[in-house]
Amino acid sequence: MEGSREPIGVIGTGYVGLVTAAGFAELGSYVYCVDIDANKIARLKGGEIPIYEPGLEDMVARNRERLHFSTTLEEALEHARLLFVAVGTPPTYSGDADLSSVYAVVDAMPPSDRHALVMKSTVPVGTGRSIRRAFEARGKAGFRYVSCPEFLKEGSAVGDFLNPDRVVVGDEGDWAGDAVVDLYAPLDAPLVRTDIPSAEMVKLASNAFLATKISFINEIANVCEETGSNVLEVARGMGLDDRIGPKFLQAGIGFGGSCFPKDVSALKQLAGNSGYHFQLLNAVIEVNELQKRRVISKLQKHLGTLVGKEIALLGLAFKPETDDMREASSLVLSARLLADGASVRAYDPVSEEEARTLMPGVGFADAALEVVEGADAVVLVTEWKEFKQLDWGAVAQRMAGDLVVDGRNSLDSVAVRAAGLSYEGIGTR
Ligand SMILES: NC(=O)c1ccc[n+]([C@@H]2O[C@H](COP(=O)([O-])OP(=O)(O)OC[C@H]3O[C@@H](n4cnc5c(N)ncnc54)[C@H](O)[C@@H]3O)[C@@H](O)[C@H]2O)c1
Numbered sequence: 001m002e003g004s005r006e007p008i009g010v011i012g013t014g015y016v017g018l019v020t021a022a023g024f025a026e027l028g029s030y031v032y033c034v035d036i037d038a039n040k041i042a043r044l045k046g047g048e049i050p051i052y053e054p055g056l057e058d059m060v061a062r063n064r065e066r067l068h069f070s071t072t073l074e075e076a077l078e079h080a081r082l083l084f085v086a087v088g089t090p091p092t093y094s095g096d097a098d099l100s101s102v103y104a105v106v107d108a109m110p111p112s113d114r115h116a117l118v119m120k121s122t123v124p125v126g127t128g129r130s131i132r133r134a135f136e137a138r139g140k141a142g143f144r145y146v147s148c149p150e151f152l153k154e155g156s157a158v159g160d161f162l163n164p165d166r167v168v169v170g171d172e173g174d175w176a177g178d179a180v181v182d183l184y185a186p187l188d189a190p191l192v193r194t195d196i197p198s199a200e201m202v203k204l205a206s207n208a209f210l211a212t213k214i215s216f217i218n219e220i221a222n223v224c225e226e227t228g229s230n231v232l233e234v235a236r237g238m239g240l241d242d243r244i245g246p247k248f249l250q251a252g253i254g255f256g257g258s259c260f261p262k263d264v265s266a267l268k269q270l271a272g273n274s275g276y277h278f279q280l281l282n283a284v285i286e287v288n289e290l291q292k293r294r295v296i297s298k299l300q301k302h303l304g305t306l307v308g309k310e311i312a313l314l315g316l317a318f319k320p321e322t323d324d325m326r327e328a329s330s331l332v333l334s335a336r337l338l339a340d341g342a343s344v345r346a347y348d349p350v351s352e353e354e355a356r357t358l359m360p361g362v363g364f365a366d367a368a369l370e371v372v373e374g375a376d377a378v379v380l381v382t383e384w385k386e387f388k389q390l391d392w393g394a395v396a397q398r399m400a401g402d403l404v405v406d407g408r409n410s411l412d413s414v415a416v417r418a419a420g421l422s423y424e425g426i427g428t429r
Contacts (some may be wrong), residue, residue, distance in 0.1 A: 003185075004028040005024075005032040005162065006027035006028060006029055006043060006080075006081070006082065006179060006182065006183055007029055007031070007032065007079045007080045008024055008026075008029050008030075008031055008032070008080045008082045008083070008183070009031075009032045009033075009034065009073075009077070009079070009080040009082065009083040009084065009206075010031055010032070010033045010034070010076075010083075010084045010086060011033075011034045011035075011073070011076070011083055011084065011085050011086065011087060011105050012034075012035060012085065012086040012087035012088070012101070012105075012121070013033045013034075013035040013037075013044060013069070013086075014035075014038060014051070014086065014087075014088065014156065015137055015152075015154055015258070015324070016086040016120055016121070016152065016157075017033065017035070017057060017084070017086030017120070018033070018044075018049070018050075018051065018053075018060070018086075018149050018317065019053065019152055019157040019158060019161050020058065020084055020086060020150070020161065020348065021033045021059045021067060021084075021156070022059040022063060022067065022119060022158070022161075023059070023095075023161035023162060024183065025059075025060075025063035025066040025067050026062065026063055026162070027183075027186050027187075028066075029066065029183070029363065030066045030074035030079065031066060031067050031243055032066070032068045032070065032075045033067065033069045033070070033076075033078050034070055034072065034073055034076050034082055035067060035069075035071065035072075035253070036071060037146075038071050038119050041069045041070065041071050043049060043059075043198030044132055045069050045070045045402040047060075047061065047064070050352045050382075051323060051324075052321075052322060052323035052351075053154065053155070053157050053158065053322065054156070054158065054321055055158035055159070056157070056158055057073070061156055061395045062205060064116070065375070067118070067390060071373055073108060075106045076185055077110065077112075077115065079115055080115075081115055081116060081117050081176075082115075082116055082146075082179055082180065082183070083116065083117055083118065083178065084118045084120050084148070085102065085105050085111075085117055085118065085119050085120060085121055086106075086107060086120040086121055086150070086152075087101035087102060087215055088101055088121070089101070089102060089121045089122055089262075089266075089288070090125055090258075091261075091262040091265055091266065092263060094269065094357055095265040095266065095268065095269045096124070096126050096266060096269045096270075096273070097122070097123060097262070097263060097266045098126075099123060099127065099146075100288070101121075102119075102121055102123060102127070103133075103134070103319075104128070105117070106131050106134055106135070107138075109135075109140060110140070111138075111139055111140045111142065111143070112140065112142055113142035113143075114142075114218045114224055115143055115178070116143065116144035116145060116146055116175075116176030117131065117143065117144075117145050117146070117171060117178070118146045118148050118180055119146065119147050119148060119149075120148055120149070121132075121150075122149060122203050122204070122207075122259065122262075122263055122266075122275060123147075124199040124200070124204070124266055124269075124270045125197050125198060125204065125270060125312065126148050126197065126200070126270075127200060128170065128200060129146055129196065129197065129199065129263070132145050135231075139416060143208070144174055144175070144176035144299065145171075145172075145173075145176070145179050145196070146169060146170065146171045146176050146180050147168075147169070147170035147171070147196045147199035147200050148167070148168065148169055148170070148180055148199070149168055149199060149200065149202060149203035150203075151164060151165065151203070151206065154257070154258075154319070154321070154322040154324055155319060155320060155321030155322045156321070163187070163189075164184075164187060164189045165190070166189055166190045166191070166192055166237070167181075167184045167187070167189045167191050167192070167210060167248075168191075168194070168199050168201045168202050168203070169181055169184075169191065169192070169193045169194070169199065170193075170194050170195055170196040170197070170199020170200065171193070171196065172193075172195075172196070177193065181193065187374045188310055203263070204263055204266065204267040204270070205267070206285070207259055207263040207264065208251065208263065208264050208267045208281060210248050210260065211255055211260045211261075211263075211264045211284050211288070212280065212281075213248040213249065214248055214250075214255045214288070215255075215283070215284040215287040215288055216255075217231065217248070217249045217250065217251045217319075218251050218252070218254065218287055218288070218291045218426070218427075219287055219428050220234060220235075220251070220308075220427065221251030221427025221428075222291075222294070222427060223327075224427040224428075225425075227428050228429070229427075230427070230428050230429050231251045231409070231426070231427030231428060232409060232425075232427075232428055234427075235249040235250070235251065240271075249389045250408070250409060250410075251426045251427045252407055252408045252409060252426055253291055253292055253329045253333070253381065253407040253408070253426065254288045254289070254291035254329050255288055255292060255317070255318075255329075256318035256319075256326070256327040256328045256329045256331075257318040257319065257324060257326060257327055257328070258318075258324060258327065260280060260327075261285075261288070261327045265285065266286055268281040268282065269284070270402065273285075277398055284376040289394055292329045292332040293332065293336055293380055294426070295333055295405055295407055296333075296336050296337070296340065297405075298405050299311065299337075299342075299377055299379075299403070299405065299406035300426050302377070302403045302422065302424070303376055303377060303403065305340075305341070306337060306340040306341055306342040307341030307342070308341060308342075308343070309339070309341075309342045309343070309376045309377065310342070310343050310345070310374055310375045310376050310377075310400065310401075311337050311342045311343070311344050311345070311375065311376065311377050311378075311379060311400075312345050312346070312347075312365075312371045312372045312375035312377070312378045312379070313330060313333070313334065313344065313345070313346040313362075313371070313379050313381050314347060314371065314372075314378060314379065314380045314381060314382070314384075314387050315330070315332040315347075315348050315380065315382025315383065315384050315387065316328060316346055316348035316351050316355045316359075316381060316382060317330075317348055317350065317351040317354070318330075318382070319380050319382060319383075320382055320383050320384045320385065321384075322350075322351075323350040323351040323353075323354060324351070324354075325351050325354045325355055325358055327352075328381075329381060329407070330346070330355070330358065330359075330381045330382070333379070333381065333407075334354075334359050334361075334362050335359075338361045338362070343363075344360070344361070344362045344363065345362065345363040345365055345371050345375070346362050346363070346364055346365070346371065347364065347365045347366070347367060347368055347370065347371035348382065348384075349384055349386060352364055363374075368386065368390055369390075369391075369394055369395065369398060370397075372395050372398050372399050373398045373399075374398070374399070374400045375398075375399050375400060375401065375402055376401035376406060377403035377404070378399065378403070378404050378405070379400055379404075379405045379407055380404070380405070380407050380408055380410065380411055381407050381408075382408070383408040383410035384412075386409060387410075387411070388411060389402065389413070392404075392415050392416050392418070392419035392421060393419045395419065395421070396419040396420050396421050399421075401421065402411050402422050403422050403424065404416050404421050404422065404424070405422070405424045405425075406423065406424065406425045406426070406428075407426065408426075409425045409426055409428055411423070411425075411428075413425065413428065
């Protein structure tokens with residue numbers, strides 16, 4: 001039986017779709033989830049969560065009765081007016097967003113005066129307008145469209161859904177926009193209700209700004225290394241200025257993940273396609289690419305040639321608390337190390353299965369103390385909590401060499417050095 005909350009459909013049950021579905025179910029909606037991946041749907045029906053996201057399994061389990069999973073659209077179209085779209089929009093070779101999955105959904109919609117697509121996927125500005133035109137051209141002019149970009153962060157997605165910094169709704173002032181606003185109302189978050197292109201731009205501009213902040217502090221870190229300053233102290237001093245703030249001022253070996261690289265590139269392409277050369281974003285992207293490779297020169301500084309050297313990687317996922325390997329810095333780093341003749345072994349608490357298919361030539365271990373065995377150098381790539389708590393004395397005993405490169409500036413350098421190891425951070429002393 002459906003309750004008083006509006007039932008919804010969610011198309012695409014990946015990181016965004018499944019969290020959105022579970023979140024709205026938690027708020028009381030019946031949610032009809034659709035995915036073309038039959039294996040994923042079978043697992044979800046069996047109560048299995050196909051991704052690693054803290055708190056998601058419990059939230060899905062709590063709301064089992066309200067969550068329905070299917071490979072077809074019928075149930076969602078029958079029970080829900082609002083169909084949230086959370087399919088992937090990966091980059092194409094040109095750097096533009098690949099909208100083929102989005103358009104597969106658009107094409108699958110029947111003519112209707114009572115349904116709306118609510119776009120959660122990150123899409124270029126102008127996509128909403130193009131979809132409205134596509135609906136009109138195909139005799140589906142009654143289908144409404146709302147842009148509702150998603151800002152959740154993998155690793156804290158459940159909390160982010162329930163406690164968002166803001167909800168952005170771009171619409172044409174119709175019933176569908178009102179209905180989306182009503183759905184989010186219990187969360188009591190600041191609402192930005194605006195036109196569709198502005199909502200689309202909020203998402204791209206936010207991610208591009210955060211990526212810019214990361215590349216900025218990474219460049220400061222690189223200059224700190226040349227000038228003898230310590231980026232940790234510099235970032236602390238900068239971050240206390242409330243115009244700047246402390247977040248995204250952690251220097252390291254670059255940003256990765258399924259969003260920042262592709263969204264920065266999509267905004268750069270979008271600007272270029274519209275006749276504007278977005279110079280700043282070129283630098284943000286280039287700095288990030290170079291940053292991923294900086295570890296190589298640090299290793300060479302201590303070890304000389306890397307041919308035949310044993311390098312152990314701690315962490316592989318693009319950030320802690322996720323199994324997501326998309327655009328992870330570890331992919332570039334391991335490929336560069338192998339190309340330079342090093343032997344690479346890696347350990348990650350959750351992303352090994354995914355990593356194995358993406359990192360041919362890399363060996364895998366089941367624990368941190370196992371991966372460091374016989375290593376000439378250890379590189380911290382992903383700052384999982386368990387690495388911060390490592391027994392560095394035990395690490396030193398197992399390593400063949402003594403170099404620890406902290407690619408995320410997250411280890412206790414005093415403890416590492418006290419164990420007789422050499423510590424190298426990014427822009428630190
Ligand atoms: N992952 C994040 O942290 C995050 C945050 C904010 C926004 N976004 C955006 O949200 C979108 C989804 O990202 P994600 O990480 O959840 O992707 P994902 O790859 O984890 O999930 C996408 C899902 O869509 C399914 N799918 C593809 N085509 C389909 C179709 N025609 N019908 C039904 N299902 C289909 C896939 O099988 C997959 O399960 C992207 O545009 C992304 O940029 C992601």
